[in-house]
Amino acid sequence: LLEAVRxxxxxxxVQVFFTQxxxxxxxxxxxxxxRLGGLVLPWHQAVHMPFDLALAAAHGGLQELHVPVIVLPHGAGHNKLIPAGRRGRLVVGRGIYGLDRQWLI
Structure with a gap:
């Protein structure tokens, strides 16, 4: 993600803001x-601001933004295990974040 921001x-x-x-x-x-030293907005503020584009490294919360979004993948080597019962949805076993049935549509 930082390569795209750079x-x-x-x-x-272009004015760059960071949020999570x-x-x-x-x-x-x-x-x-x-530590990046960029302009950081709290999430609750960012969801109410107008932007022309958002770059994201994850899918969480993106439905709250009112902006075109590009999700940039980390790659298959940088995935994480999803803790069972997290993310507000039924998770069968422990899937690999970004590669399980919920994310591959």
Whole structure:
């Protein structure tokens, strides 16, 4: 995701903001974003702001945004196990995030 952001941030027409949706895998993301030194918006504020485009590294919470979204995959080597019973949906066993039946449509 950061590679895509770096391509855009040099364009004077583009203003880059960072935010994180509530997610089971968000541990440490707030610290990571803080270290980047970019403009960080709280999620509850970001969902009410108009944007032209959002780049995302995960699917969680995207339905709350009112903007075109591009989800950039991490790749098969960077997936995580979904804890059973998480994400508000029935999870059969322990799937691989992004590669299980719920995400491959």
């Amino acid at each position: 391509l855009l941030e040099g364009d004077a027409r 949706a509530p997610d089971v895998f968000s541990h440490g993301v707030d610290f990571f974003l803080e």
